[in-house]
Amino acid sequence: MRTQVVIIGSGPSGLLLGQLLANSGIDNVILERVDRNYVLGRVRAGVLEQGMVDLLDEAGVGARMHAEGLPHEGISLAFDNRRHRIDLHGLTGKRVMVYGQTEVTHDLMDKREAAGLTTVYEAKNVQPHDFDTASPFVTYEKDGVTHRIDCDFIAGCDGFHGVSRKSVPQEAIRTYERAYPFGWLGILAEVPPADHELIYANHPRGFALCSMRSEHRSRYYVQCSLDDKIEDWSDERFWDELRRRLPKEAAERVTTGPSFEKSIAPLRSFVAEPMQFGRLSLVGDAAHIVPPTGAKGLNLAASDVRYLYSGLREYYLDKSSVGLDAYSGKALSRVWKAVRFSWWMTTMLHRFPDTDAFGQRIQEAELDYLVHSQVASASLAENYVGLPY
Incomplete structure (x- = not known):
């Protein structure tokens, strides 16, 4: 088989890239190691920047999002038993959209299937080859048979644990990490x-x-120890703990009920540089992870898609490689700004076990300054709604 672009991974970044390419007449095949239902079962982010909303519209999958999603014009910061609203729209003229990642994935899958585009699910032992040459290819196994796809480019959209980044020679890549x-x-x-x-x-x-x-x-979270176990947290214990951490008026508005999903996620910041190796490009979690505090993970994947799609479109339609050559630099410039914002939000809002009395007072002063300074509030709002691509 031959195609122009092989996309490894059928999460939202791989599906979005595939749809945008297909809309521009660029052939692509998506390889996914698990089945469709497993992909749809992943519970992930739900706050979309305006830039990602526009990108989904451009891909032709925005109708249900606009019908069922919840546009938000602000957020609240709560501390010292009080709530302080940050007027995102008033400060920036932009909004965010609350629409679950599972729903985004579903919309993109449905669009791809309706268009008759190729996705190979349960593709085992996927491996990119010769991406440092002009003739890359990808191999995989399906039903015990090994297949080969020759292509022009490979997009690694297969997440932090995927094969794409692991296929890069160790000496060619540098990683940065902070575990919380x-x-x-x-x-x-x-x-x-x-x-x-x-x-x-x-x-x-x-x-x-x-x-x-x-x-x-509703989706609720509480900070917990990394040693905690899910079985130690009954629904009753969770609801009690959540309400203790909220201002009284907000706690009284919490409606309790049985949970149908419960999980503990560690927090970390991770960046791999560069994001491009010959004709292999890393996208989304394959190249970077941020703590969820700033709602940036899925949105960063979308900006990667925008830069890579623009470069590929320019390559095929305008016969220019300028955009592709600039992919890693453009993506990383925005990635590091989002990593900084997510780190800042995390350090400002969480209680760290090694924080002394001085550090605690600094955190309190930071929060007080943030909500009482229009300039500081505008900086938070600008980053929260999403920096321009």
Whole structure:
């Protein structure tokens, strides 16, 4: 088989790249190591920057998002038993969209299938080859048979643990990492959210976040120890802990109910440089991870897609490699700004086990300055809604 672009990974970044390429008449094949239902079962992010909303519209998959998604014009920061609203729209003229990553993936999958584009699920032992030459190819196994796809370019959209980054020679790549000494315990429940906008809470007992996926489905998180076990957290214990960390008026609006998903996620920042190796480009989590505090993970993948798609389109339609050659530099410039913002939000809102009295007072002063300075609030808002591509 031959195609122009092989995309490894059928998460939202791989699917979005594939759809944008197909809309421009650029052939592509997606290889995915697991089945379709497993991909759709992943519970991930739900806050989309305006740039990603526009990109989904450009791909032709925005109709359901606009019909069912929740546009948000602000967020609240809670500390010292009070809430302070950051007016995102008033400060930037932009909004964010609350629409679950699972729904984005579903919309992109449906669009790809309706267009008759090729996705190979349960493709085992996927391996990119010769991407440092003009003739790269990818091999995989399906039903015990080894297949080969020759191509012009390979896009590694297969996540942090995928094969794409691991295929790069160790001496050709540099990584940067920061692990945080706590995790997020998160639940999903079919209950109305505590507020119509997200609440980020800093409390002596730890961070908490009130989020949602719809007007009837809530997503809540509390900071927890990395040693905690899911089985130690009953629903009752979770709800009690969440309400303790919220201002009284917000706690009273929390509707409790049985959770249908519960997980503990460690937090880390990770960046791999560069993001391009000959004709292999890394996209999204394959190249970078951010803590979820700033709602940047999925949105960073979308900006990577924008830069790579623009470069590939220019290569095929305008016969120029300028955009492709600039991919890694453009992507990393935006990645590091988002890594900084996510790190800042994390350090400002969480309680660190090694923070002394001086450090705690600095954190409190930072929060007080942030909500009472229009310039500081505008800086947060600008980064939260998303820096321009």
